[in-house]
Amino acid sequence: MSGLGFLHRPTSVAVVGASDDPEKIGGRPLRYMREFGYGGTVVAVNPKRETVQGMPTVPRLADSPVVPDVVLVAVPGQAAVDAVRVAAEMGSRGAIVMSSGFGETGTPEGLRMQDELLGHARAAGMRVVGPNSQGLASFESGAVMGFSTLFTEEPPADGPVGIISQSGALASVPYGILRRRGIGVRYAHGTGNDLDVTAAELAAEAVTDPGLKLLLLYLEGVTDPESLVELGERSRERGVPVVALVGGRSRSGSRAAASHTGALATERRVLDAFLERVGIWQVHGVRELVAASELYLQDWKPQGEGLAVVSNSGAVCVLAADAAEDADLPLASLSEHTVARLDAELPTFAATGNPVDVTAALLTDSGLFGRVLPVLGDDDAVGACLLGIPVAGRGYDVERFARDAAAFAAGGTPLVCAIPQPNVAAPFRAAGLPVFDDEDSAVTALAQYLAHRRRMARAAGLPRPALARPGDRGGDGGSLNEAESLAALAGLGVPVVERELVGSPSEVEAAFGRLGGRPVVVKGSSATATHKSELGLVRLGCATAADAVAAAEAVAASADAHGVGLDGFLVAPMVRGLHEGLVGASLDPVFGPVMLLGAGGTYVEAVPDTQVLLAPCTHDEVREAIARLRMAPLLAGVRGEPAADVDAWADAVVRASEALADPSSPIAGFDANPLLLLEDGVVAVDAVVLTR
Structure with missing residues (x-):
């Protein structure tokens, strides 16, 4: 992988197809870079106007007074290909092609232009993002080289989250959700066709940014697994979790009908196993992609494995316990010492097990949460807490509740809040705490966060997956017969049954004797018939030599009836397992x-x-x-x-x-x-x- 940091912090950007209209695709990047503080050189390329948006233009890219670090292409068809060629000849480091009409169309002309574009770039060692890209937006540097409408609807703020997506929409939608929740976003990239630079490769670059705490990734299938392995390794090294939504399937094609494994190891299951191996958390929708974001941005250090629930409602305690079971997040078993401390802090009618119901006493004793949460946090079995406040407001010291909760979470124990009332939730959110409308959403997000931490730690101790070699398709060489298969399996280190292979039914009697005269199974050995039972090529429980010979003759007859050629007859002792x-x-x-x-x-x-x-x-x-x-x-x-x-x-x-x-x-x-x-x-x- 080559360094791609220049795409996030370019020293200069040329916009080919620069427009005077700040709402057009060629105009928005100029407007955005001006408004969002880009400090590098911007060159506007437009042969028909002397100025655009108050900026002087050059008629051709070749007339640029500087060699642009990055060339942003907003002209169509062959003109885009020509712009990439000129950029490569000038020595630009990269191009972002926002133009459509290339490989995504599937047409011969679109594919031809895409191949030509890539050829120009590779000949000069220039990297290309796109085509059909929404552009790359880096809000730390102000290099907002894209045209997303969301940047006007939801004004940007630099922050600890990066979004990298093959789809422009799936870069913009999470961006909008996070900004509405007050979370700053550092990167919002829509890479498009991934002709050269892939979303996974760009993500592996972005995750090295010391200002990043979370990376959200959307892929339309997996075509660059090596970069995902690299991404996983870098995310673990830096402690930056990666949450991924994959909208396609690996292009594994048809599986060999002879293999149960091929039928059961489906593309989706293999993808799941791969992402788990490299420590990336996979979700299955946009809502899930962003659901736990606030949790990932905390500086928590969970110790135990169990969940402790605290609420002023018995019903919330019950529902939170149910949600925890559904999310496979066990409730912590509190120690006797912890229960004794809770007894000392709570009214006699309060529930001091787990969940902890502080009851309506909260209305008259505003310090209950502030005293109960630290007691739970001191218990070695407690890895995280949920605070549920279904009803509060007038008469309750909500500000104190929020201060006490924030002080507890600052100690390193994860804390999520389930608070449906907006006015009650506001001070908790202002204190930087993750707040959800209900206990089910809170528990689900918490379970993901904790499980993802464990996945990353576990992945650090696993070997790199042995990715496919170029041209690997699998099974093209055909299948071995059963005698050869058992021998090959033994060579792989799998213990196999004792066996004899003979050429005709008349030789079965001797094989039976060599195997000790034990009951045997007789099979027809064939490379063309891998599922033998349904073809009558297997006979079990042959107790005598005569039984074994008769079985071989019956197997031969079945093979003839089904047109199956046999390589011989396999004789093996019957083995019974547990x-x-x-x-x-x-x-x-x-x-x-x-x-x-x-x-x-x-x-x-x-x-x-x-x-x-x-x-x-x-x-x-x-x-x-x-x-x-x-x-x-x-x-x-x-x-x-x-x-x-x-x-x-x-x-x-x-x-x-x-x-x-x-x-x-x-x-x-x-x-x-x-x-x-x-x-x-x-x-x-x-x-x-x-x-x-």
């Missing part, structure tokens, strides 16, 4: 090797219970994924049953993930289903392996 699991992998063309684990068996796709991870995985990461499965409670043993060897399962996943993360691996994916979970170890008894 549970049937699954481990698999597929190759995503964006995010690289993806691991799947979960409940296995015949109904794996009909009733899925699986987790998705990116390769390579760590043992702890896999154990946490197993713990999230619905089948997880069964693995410890139920009603006297023995526990399954979950560590062996995790070890198999880790070894396979490390092998597939090796760029030289020829394997594009596999299914080991079922993977039998034993008291001591695991064993794969069926396998499909896909090659690159």
Whole structure:
């Protein structure tokens, strides 16, 4: 990645297509840079006017008295391409192309012009934002090189939040919401087609700004995962959280029908796993994108894991507890010492458990919140507090409530407020506290903030994901037969069943004997039939040699009936496990090797219970994924049953993930289903392996 700081603080800007009308696309940047304090040189390019908005013009970009750091292009079609060419020839560092009509149209002419534009830039090493860009707005430097109407509707103020979006609208809308809430915004960028500079790359640059505390990101699909990995690393290094809304899907194309993993590791689930791995919090709408912003801007240092609720309403206490359960945010179990201290501070009729109901006594004792909150904050189990005030106003010392709450939050314990009355909420907001209209919204935002902190800390200890190599599609090399698949799986570090491969039914009897005369399964081995059971290519429970030979003959007949060519007959001992699991992998063309684990068996796709991870995985990461499965409670043993060897399962996943993360691996994916979970170890008894 090259440095892109010049796009935020350019020394000079040329506007090609500069307009005298401050409301036109070519006029707004001139107006904005003048009004918002840009201190660099501005060159207006217009061949038809000697001045625009009181500024002298030059007729051509080549006539500029300085080599512009950034050229802002507001002319259409081929004229925009020519402006980029001239900028590149002059030695400009970057161009922002606001013009539309390029690759976003999908037309041959639009695509041709876009390719030509990029060629001019790359030949000179110049970076390009756009085309079809709303522009870049940097309010610290005043370099507002864009045309968003919101900057006139909601006047800007520099602040600790950056917004970077492929969509102009999705840069403007969060900007407007934050400004109406009194939050300053440093960057509001709409990058457009991302022909060269991507939104993710620009975000990775912006997050290094020491004045930034939060970055909001909107992407229309993921085309630059490497920059997102870099963004995650930089955000963790600086402690600047990134909240992302992704409006598209990774372009992974069709999955191999032979792979359960391909069917279950969907594009959305892989994207979720990727963003979790790099420490970015994903939301699913604009409201969620900005909902917790005030929390991220605090200098809190949460210690415990649990939530403490304080209110002057029993109903709010109940509803907040319900909301906490829904948000997977546990209520803190208060220590006996804490309860004793609360008893000493509150009336005898108050509820001193958690939630804490201070009752209507608040009307006569305005110091209750100021005494109760510090007691809760001293409890090691309390990681955050919610203060609910559904009704107050006349007769209540609301100003004192706000001062006491702000003093408590300044000590480092996260505090959110649920206050529906605007006049009551006002002094809390003025004190810099996050205030929500209801306890559900407050708890949801708090749960996100706390979980995001944990995600960032956890991501710091995880390896970089093994992203796809150029041209990787996965599965193009076809599938191996089952004998080859089991051998390949063993090579990946997954334990596999003992087995014999023979060429004809007549050889099955000898194989049965070599396997110890135990009951066996007989399968037809074929690279073209990966789902064998429904084709009659599997026979279970063959107790005698004669049974095994008959089974092989029946398998051969079924293969003939379905036109399946067999490479031989696989004979393996019957193995009984405590549970049937699954481990698999597929190759995503964006995010690289993806691991799947979960409940296995015949109904794996009909009733899925699986987790998705990116390769390579760590043992702890896999154990946490197993713990999230619905089948997880069964693995410890139920009603006297023995526990399954979950560590062996995790070890198999880790070894396979490390092998597939090796760029030289020829394997594009596999299914080991079922993977039998034993008291001591695991064993794969069926396998499909896909090659690159």
